[in-house]
Amino acid sequence: MNNVPERDIAELEARLRQAAVEGEDISQSLGEPLGDWRHRLLKHQVRYQHTPYLVLLNPGAPSIIELLAYDQDNEHFLTALYHHLLGREVDPEGRIYYLQETEHFGRLFVLLNMLNTEPVSDYLNEQGTQISPRLLQLAKIHKKANRVEWRSQLWQKLLPKLERRWQRWLTHHAEFRRAIALQRSQAMRQHLLIDAVAELDQRQMQLQQRQQQEHAKHQGVWQQLAYLRRHQAQTKPADADDTASIAVQVNDAQPAVPSTVNTQLDAYYLAFEDTFRGEEHAISAHLERYRSVWVSARQAGDRALDLGCGRGEWLRMLTQAGYQSYGIDLNSTMVAHCQEQGFNVTLQDALAALRAQPDNSHALITGFHIAEHLPFNVLFELVGEAFRVLAPGGSLVLETPNPENLIVASYSFYHDLTHRNPLTPVTLEFLYQFHGYTPVEIKRFNPPPEETRIPSETPTAERLNHMLCAPMDYAVVGTKAHSKVAV
Structure with a gap:
């Protein structure tokens, strides 16, 4: 069998030492990425991308201006309302039902209807959210009016007129414009923060994976070098004509050295294990x-x-x-x-x-x-x-x-x-x-x-x-x- 030349091993060893000097901090951990938080973070990203400006200025006490969202279309109004009052996305049945009610009776009617449901009441109590007393009083009147048919019909005609007058006044009121501007500004900050944290976490994961791969690669090469050193000392020269006929012998003391090709494949597989497994x-x-x-x-x-x-x-x-x-x-x-x-x-x-x-x-x-x-x-x-x-x-x-x-x-x-x-x-x-x-x-x-x-x-x-x-x-x-x- 042909020996591995000494100069090749010396060259390989010199390259390894140089690599060790250049990456001597390879074993230092970069620290764990966000882990379990990632799924929640990505869910927030998707939600903010598809339903903008859902951030409340005061989540514990939302104003009626924010809940009615007159600066948004009906779809965004309903999506925001579900988010604020139920903490979840709109289901298909709820979307169809409440969009029809919005078209016929107005947003205030839909808001009062939802405030009078048990799921909304339970969620708001669980979150400790405070609804303004004026709005709660209006919700009680709405509930009583709907118990009698003639009152319900009268209320359904009266409420849209009140809402239209209110909407015209609000859209020209400085408080409304200021609230909307602050709301959008806060939502934009949420966007930027979530995107920045998500990107940093992704970079952290990529760096950590690269670090692990490089460390495994170094380990594999050092194993290969150790193997070549060991078998160079064990290998005895053989005639070129006999090289192809060398077979693997097994005994209890020490396995005989296989052929050159098998030796290289075995060394490759050890390096492969270190790198990929x-x-x-x-x-x-x-x-x-x-x-x-x-x-x-x-x-x-x-x-x-x-x-x-x-x-x-x-x-x-x-x-x-x-x-x-x-x-x-x-x-x-x-x-x-x-x-x-x-x-x-x-x-x-x-x-x-x-x-x-x-x-x-x-x-x-x-x-x-x-x-x-x-x-x-x-x-x-x-x-x-x-x-x-x-x-x-x-x-x-x-x-x-x-x-x-x-x-x-x-x-x-x-x-x-x-x-x-x-x-x-x-x-x-x-x-x-x-x-x-x-x-x-x-x-x-x-x-x-x-x-x-x-x-x-x-x-x-x-x-x-x-x-x-x-x-x-x-x-x-x-x-x-x-x-x-x-x-």
Whole structure:
């Protein structure tokens, strides 16, 4: 095998050190963005964009000038009234009904009608909103007049005339013009503030994502450098004619060095894991969610096998939980990385590893993000072999990307070029059940970032959000039931 030239490693190391100097503060956190506040903020943005000037000068005691909104058309008047008196958007039925009443009897009639309803009264009491005594007195007269038919008819004719006189006086009154100007000024300030905070939060999120990507990229390159250094020391020169025929050998002490092409691919995959899957401490935090699984399986014994153990995060957690854990992987770089940390890991195929185990010998068998790499016949046999190897009460855990999330199914799943096809939760669940696991449970993890959500509450947006914001990963946990003893 050809050695990696010393000058190439020295050049790579020099470039890494320069990058570290230029970005020495890369590990310093930018701080969390607004998080849960974002959805509420975006809702405010949409509302102010479509229904301008809804801001009250004194929300605790709105004036009749603001409530009647004579400077706005009937649509905006009704939208504002619902917002001030009910705290919500206009429903379609309410819009049709109250717009018709506005056209026939005027805005004051509609305002008094709404003030006499229980939902409005409850909302105003809940908010502590004070309606002017004059307006409340008028609402009581309106309510009494509507109890008798002839009074109601007379009131319906009288009220629009009073309102027209009042409107003509208000539109020429300085107080009205001043109130409207102040209202619009305050609404504009709300617009600017919300837009500015939303933009700053978006920039914060973009910077944080870029920071995480750069940090992961640096980690991946340093891992690759460590690998090249290690294997340069281990590699012995071989004749050029023999290079193509070198095969992977496996023993308990140290895996032999694979061919140059496989070496580069293995190093690439370790760097890929660091960049796209996340740092080891972040993966460890995710694996903590399986605590109930390993605690329950511990009753079936203390032997645990991790198929495709990767960088060893899960092996560390199992060891701390009291398991005699060991792992297998086909990536020589991953195996060497785990062995350097003191884990019992060998370079081996998953099916071969399972076939070598005796019946009922393991409490826990796991495979994180390996199922999507396997042809179906191999996955089928793996689930069956794991059932044979598990002791009664033991569990098999397979975690994989979740195609219920539309972005995962159509885009991010294919970042890894060794993936074959997404596996739906119900299909993998059925495979477990076919082989005899019971009970079988589906666990869903890792919701996407909040900015993925469409900021709307319409039925169409909610349906899209259900597909866009589904958890990005899931796991199927199957248990081998205890055999029933015949009486």
